[in-house]
Each structure stands twice: as C-alpha cells, then as structure tokens.
Amino acid sequence: MNNNEIRGQISGMTLAGELGMPQFTPMPECQYNHVVFVLHGIGKHDESTSYYSNVEKMSKKFDGLNPCFDNKVKFIAIEWHEDLHKKLEESQLESVRPGGVPSLRNFVKDNFMDLLLWASPFYSSFLYTLVTCKFNQAYVTFMDHYPNFKGKISILAHSLGSVIIYDILCNHMRENQWAKTDSGNISLWMKMKDMKERCRDEKMKHIEWKDLYFDVYNLYLIGSPLAMMLGVRGYSDGIPIPNCINIWNIYNEHDPVAYLIEPLIDKRFTEQPVQPLPRVSKRRRHRKNKELRAQNSGGELRPSLSTPELRGLSAPAVPGSESNSNSSESSEDDSSETITIQTGVNTPELTMMEEGSSHQASLYLQRTKRLNISLFAGIRYDYRFKPKGIRTLTEISSILSAHSSYWLSKHILNFIGINLQLDPSELHKPNE
Template sequence: MNVWRTVRLYSTGVPKIRWFYSTDIPVSKPIGFNYKQTERPQKFIPFASKDSDSLETVYQSWKKQGQEPKPVPVNEDQLFDCDIAKMVMRPVYWDGPVYEIRRGLWYKDNTPLSSAISDQLEKHYSEFKKKSETKQQGPIEILSEVSLCEKDGKKWPFKEATDFEKKDKLAVFKDEREAVLIDKESKFGQLQINNIEKLPGQQVLGSSTVTRGYERVRNKEPETASDEKMEEETDFFTSLMKSWTAESSNERFQKDMEADYTNPKHHANSGEREVDHLILCIHGIGQSLSAKFSTVNFAHDCNNMRRQFKQIFVKYPKYAEMAYSEQELHDQDNQKKLTNCKVQVLPIIWRFDVDFSLNKVFEEYDKDGYPRLPTLEQVNIDSITPLRHLAADVVMDILLFYEPKFKEQILSSVVKSANSIYDKYLERHPNFNGKVSLLGHSLGSAICLDILCAQPDESSAIDPKKHLKFRVENFFGLGSPNGVFKLIERHNIWPRGSTETNDPETTSSPKVDNYYNIFYPTDPVAYRVEPLVHPLLADIKPEMISFSDENINSQLKSLAELPNNLINNRYFKRAINFAGLGDYKPQDSKCYKRGADNLDKVPEHVKKLLQSLNRTGRVDYSLPQGYFDIDLINAIGSHIQYFDDPDVIAFLLKQLLQKPKN
C-alpha cells in the first residue's frame, strides 16, 4: 500500500497564539474540600487578547532562557495569576479553585489540544517545513496521552480516558493549517490515507481533524469580554420575569464560576486602574458548608459585589460626578477613565484556617490517655444526624466564637489574612494611596467589631500578629448580630476617644472613622446598634435607604394609587410579595411602629456620640422592603441576599464616594 504523499506547507511562521483557561473542572480546591481531580476539563475560554499576549511573551522567554517563569497576572483587575510552568491559573488574594490553562496552537473542534499532543504535532510540522515541498512524506506517529503517561512510568490521572486520549494516531497534514489524525489501529483509516486531501472535513472513520491557528468564530465568541455590547436596558418588570426562569443549580454554579474567573464587560484589562477604596470583606457563619455545597461560596459573593459596583457606577452618571473633579468630567480625552468606579472588593475567607470541626474541638486528655470531652459527633442523636451535621456547620461557628480559645484563633486568622492581602495588594499596586474599609456579614461583622475595638490608638503600638497594620476608614456591618452580642456582654458601643467613660469592661469602641449597621427589617439575625449608644435612640427609627433605581419608586407610587379592593386582594398581595416590591413607604413603614423619624428631640451629647461614630450622624440603616415580605421564607432569604442587592451596592458606593462636608 502506498502511503506516501506530497505535503504542501505554505505557512512561513507560527500563527497568532491564543491562550485559554477552563472553569468547569478544577485542578485543585482549597484545603478542607478533600478534592481530587478525576475528570478532565471540557470547556476552555480564551483569555482577552492583552492577557494572551502577556502569557505568550513570558512563555517564549521561558523557553529561550530556561529560567523559572514569573506568575502572569490576568483577567479582571489582574486578580488571577497564571503559572506557566504548571499550566494553571489561581486567584491571587484568596484561596479558590485552581484551573488548567492551555496554549492554543493546534485545535480540535475549536478547543485547544493539550501540550502533550500539540507539541508533537508542531515538532513534526516544523520538520516538514524544512524539507522540500515536492519530497514525498508519509504519515507520522503521534503517541496518545495515555501512552505518554505509561512511557514515563506514570498512571493516567483521570477516572476515564476518551478514544482520542488513549489511542495512538497517525498524523497526515492536508495543507498548511489542517491535519487528520487517524487511529493507528484503524485499518480502514489507513486505507484512506492516500485520499485524505480529497475528503472534505472529518470523513475518515476513526479519524479527527485538527487545525493550526486560532480563528475567532463570529457571533459566537467575542474577541474579549470588553468587546461585548452591553445588554439593552429592560424595564423592571421584564427583568423580573427573566429572574423567574428556572435554572438548575449545576448550571448556575457553572455560570458563577465562569463569571468569577472571566473579565466583566467593563475594565476587561484593568489591573492598573486607579483605586481609591479597597474593601476587605469578612464572611460569617457556615462558610465551611462550601466544602459540601458549591453554592456556598463567599469569594463568588464578593466577586459579584465588585461587578455590581462597576455596573451601577456606569449606569448612573451621578456617581461619576462624585468620584471625579469638574476638570476630569469635562476632559474629553479622559472619558474612558470616567467608567472606573475606583472601588476594589476582596474577600477574607477565615473558616478553613480555624481548627475545629464536628470530630475535633477540644484536645484535652485524662491520665488514661482518653479525651476528657467527647466530640460533637459523639453527642449527636443518630436518628437525625444529617440534619444536625448541617446545623452544626452553621451554628457551631457562632458558639465557638465565644469560646476564648477559638475566638482567639478566629480573630488571629482574620487579622493575618487581612494584613497579608493588604501587603500583597501594595506589592502589586505600589501607587495605591487610597482608603481601606472593612465589610462584615453576619458573624463576620462581630469579628470586625472586635478587631477594630482591639486596635491601638498609636500606630507605634501595632503588633501585626494582633492588629491590622492599616487604618480603617469605614466599617460596614451587613445583617449584623452586634446589637444583641454586645447587649449580652453588657457593653455600650461608643466612639473611640469620646468624652464618655471608655471602660473596656463596659464599652466597645471601634477604631474606625465611620460605622454603618445595614440591615433588612425582616432579617432574623440583624439587630440595631444605636440603642447601645444611648437607650433614647431606641425610639428613633433607623435611617431608611432608598431604592437604587429611581424608576422603581415611581412604579411603586403607581401601585399605591390602585383601588383599595385590589390592593387588599390576597392574591395580588402574594404577587407583589413574590416580586419583592410591596407598597414601600418609608414615612409610615409597618416594620417600625414606634419612634420618630429624626433626631430633633435627642440631647446634643447623644447626637455628638453618633456623629463621632459616623460623619452622617447615623449608624443604623434599614434597606427597603415591602409590607408583605414579613414571612419566614423572606426572613431567611433576606439574611443572605445583601451581596446581590443593588440597593446595598448603591448605598455603599454613595458613602464611599461622598466628599466630606467642610
């Protein structure tokens, strides 16, 4: 059988390389997940052009010089690093899933081939280029990835292998950018080798067509995330209807992961964008559940919050007017910069650093060598063990926060992580001269408050092992139990350096410029803080936060004008409740039946205490919520939706960008 053929190679160089990353199957997960990769990623997403070029530059330098390549910062705000030697991408500032990256030169079905196959193809392709175009060439052998593992004395690392991964191939180049890989053991495929050039596409049984060089598929894959057009604005009710569309948890999780690791529509390559406000976020209870349920993911919550900061800033011009000077606003050459919200959000995930679990709490032993106390697992009632395990993963975080040994571990872990992230941020952004804020959710707000109360007045007294090494401008508590926690401790909450007696035995005084206690009226975990400043403030309603979208306010007003018999209809109420609208009227909200709306009758010394705790003169801020949202399901949901609520993001943005009053 004549298997020789004429090979025509017209390409004179390597086509433009495109780098890719996966987000469906991670290479590894943080400690605590007990994860081992058993499947291979199937979905690969192209890096933005700028990031891809940066990766290729470092790759070429590594190959030529042989030195260990430095990490390459990529994607949104350069929050991720690529390790070219290990071909993986990981988050910079938090522990998260690590994903495979690939250098796209040879492709199968628009997916980059692994380096094990791509390198073999390119080597033989280069050899063919050096030979005469008229010289007869035969098919060349390509070892499968499974064969290469066996050759190196290694075991195939995944549970299964596809035919493409485990069968050796014969490669036949059709032209300068296309080759056919035929199963080496396929007799029918070998019979067709001489006719390869005449067969369009993948027409040979037991074969695969591969192409050299990446070409963007129009209308399917944008060149970069920043090239995408912004979605058209839709009215509120259209958006609401879209949110009701059912979607499986796996689909949502996959979309979340892709969104977290992918450039957003704004600032796709904005690693060096100017940042005036760095927010470090501390999670609350139940983060250990993320090892069991993929939907419990605080890093994703923070990534979502960061994205919303950017989107809301672009959507409403009033924020640009707050963030930029008059000269900057009217500088025509500076318009692109005006889309930068100047806010960065980074998570602090402390739970996996703290050494307690269902099977390991107290390490105290009797003389006989047995533990003095049982584990929580051992005192469980067997009949409802799964339910108790679920509850323990959540509740135990709170219980152990008030056990001195574990509280010290928690506070130490958060301080260590916060200082490490701050140092790393300065290292990567040496020109940063902005302000730092802490944001704590649920138990995370209690952790923040205790850390801020322990901060010394003098910077010379700071111990990096116990204290934050940076000044905190704002402390935002979301869904915070601080009110009841400090009440149980019999502590007042007073500003640092107030004329009142700051006795550490009876007062908690955070070292912070502005303290915000933000909550939904129906959040069962949240409590007010202002009455702990002075009991008279219990009769003053919290400051009400307005909707971020002014259109909603007008729509709610039109609802209020509907006939009473319709408003009182129980089915209509359910619909309004489900939509999350309600008949919101801050001036007569049923959530607060008592109390005045302002501080007019409050003594001056109490007002000064509030002004010292927050420049606005208030600490408690209530988010908008409808009349009909007071039920168990909505109450539970309200505690976990702060990071997804545009009203929260808009309020935070306004407070961060608000210029101080003269």
C-alpha cells in the first residue's frame, strides 16, 4: 500500500457508534485527471498582481477551450518571491539601502533583485530549496483534498521560474514512474545522445538538492531565458536532461528574454525553421456547439483530428516525398481555418478525416510510427508564436508587453490540451 492509499484511508475513517468502531466513508471523487503547477518568474506575484486569480482563470479558460476533452485539468499557482524577500530582509542588504527615489528602488528590489539572489551562491541554495518545498506543499495540499487522484502532474514555468524548475528536475534523480510505460521527447533526446541514464549536473554541485514528492510528466517553459543561462555555464558535453517525459519551450517572437533550446539539444536544429505554435481558430465556437448538442442528445462525440483542439498537428513525411512544405509557415491570423506545423523535413498536412471516429487518432499514430525521419523523428522542442495585433504596436511597446503575453494565452492552453488528448507516449515514440 502506498502513501496515497494510506492517506486516503485515514482521511475516510470516522468513529461512530457507542463502541467506537471505525467506519470507512467513501472518499470524495477527484474531478481532475491532470494537475499543472504554475511557477512564476521574477517580480512580485500575489493578489496585488492578480497572480492567483489569473491561475484560477487558466483552469476555467482551459475547460472553455476544450469542452469535449476527456482530461479535466487543475492549474495551481506556486509563489516563491515573498518568502525569498523575507529572507533578504533578515540580511544586511536592507541596512545599506539609501533613501531617495523609494518607488524606483522598490521596483528594482522587487524585480531585478530576484535575478541577483538566484545568481548568488548563498541565496541560490535557499531559493532552490524554497521552490522545491513550495511544490511539495502544494502537492500534499492537493492530495489531502483529492486522495483518489492518480493522474499526471505537469509544470508550466515562466521566465526565471523556468530556469529554477529545469535545474531542480535535472538534479531530481529518483526514477520517474511514467518513464516505465511512456516514451516522450526526453527519451528520444537521451537516445539521440546515446545516454542510458541521467546524471546530476556537475555545474550545480554546490546546491544541496531536495527531492520533489511527485514525478513530472510535461514541462512547459514560457518566456524562458534558460538557453542563455545554460550557454553562460559553458557545457561542453551537452546540456543536462531534466527528469520528466516531455519538455516544450514556447516563446513570443518579440520577447527579448526568451531563447531557443533546440540548438543546445542538437546542432542540426539550427538548420530547421522553428515550429509555429498551433493556433485556435474562430470556427471553434461552431464546433463546440455541435459537440454539446450531440452530447445533450445522448450521442457521444469524441474529439477528432479535424477539431480545432487538434488542428496544427501534421504527420512527418518519408524523406523523398513529393510534397515539400519547408518554406511554408502557419498563418498568424486567428481566422485561419487550418494550421500546418513544420517538422523541418517534408511535411504534408495531415488529411482531415470524417469526425466522430476514435479510430482516427490510432490511424495517425500508426502512420507516424512507420515514418523514418532522420532528425529526431520530426519531434520538436521549441515553439514560437506572435499574438494577434502585436505587429501594429511600436517596437518598444511590443517588447515591454511580449514577456508578459503568455498568461491566459488561449494558444498555449490549446497546446497543453493537444498534448493531453493525444497520448505523447505514442506520438513521441522513436522509430524502430
């Protein structure tokens, strides 16, 4: 019996009757089968900045974008800035801060000080321990509310938060339970590097690492400077590989803080165009209404590869195919009806089949498995997007808004939904 089962039985036990005999009451059914922890970057993230309320909105917006998905997702905010600055106030740094321009000094302290503390050998160890404990606390709290939860846990991390969780997962040495059955783009990465097992990051050996209480399935990086930080560290034998099943790096084209990780994974990616993020079509509303009508009438209509949720997936073609879409790009306009995703090789758009058949996904998976793609089987790690209308802004204003453009993005939530609906263990299985 594992810890979750023990916790569940204890929470369901009540003493009743004159003899005090224990009775087991049914545990509350968990309505979620996937949890996404959200980790912020530099700066203050509390109710004054609407951080918690925005994360709550992410759960509701995800359900609205994906009304017919089997997976119900709970987004949970992780906040570390406040406790880090409480630690800072105990130091001598406060006593050396002069008066004058208090508003500007507070702005610098609340934002740029986070980066300085992360880079400090003393504070970085405290910060990594703090964030790990915050994750574990949130996990225990969630499991106390839903002891029956047996789903998967992913992490969506922004800016400096993406660097922190990447380092934590690279030094999380416990075997990932999902790796026993699922093969994602991490296992493909390891196979391409001829790695049998992961090892700790020697560049970060000064940190006393704590283990997470859970295994991470998908790691989503948004607005991430991770690649720049890894480049500064000067890895000669390749960058460390995080302990998860999949990793995706999503960036705004106008975000000066975000960098690509694919060239650090394999230099051949430098010759490939970056994948555009699948976008949500305006025709979604018509599709949603149709699905809801079918469900209300007693019919069952499952999402198909022609739905907007899954639009943007295209099967890689066998090298030498007549079709060549290397030069094509997805439309930046929300009104586009279909999106073709680049894989860096010949990639004809996947034929859209009649909806209503669950057999469509299996056909797609079978076709993908048969292909022989030299470059990571067509699997990618970086995805770019440009919010609609940003091109009309001035360069300065677009830069200022780009780094904060990820929160509540329907395209990012749609991308999360795509990867939950189509089993990544099949989509990312290397060709045999």
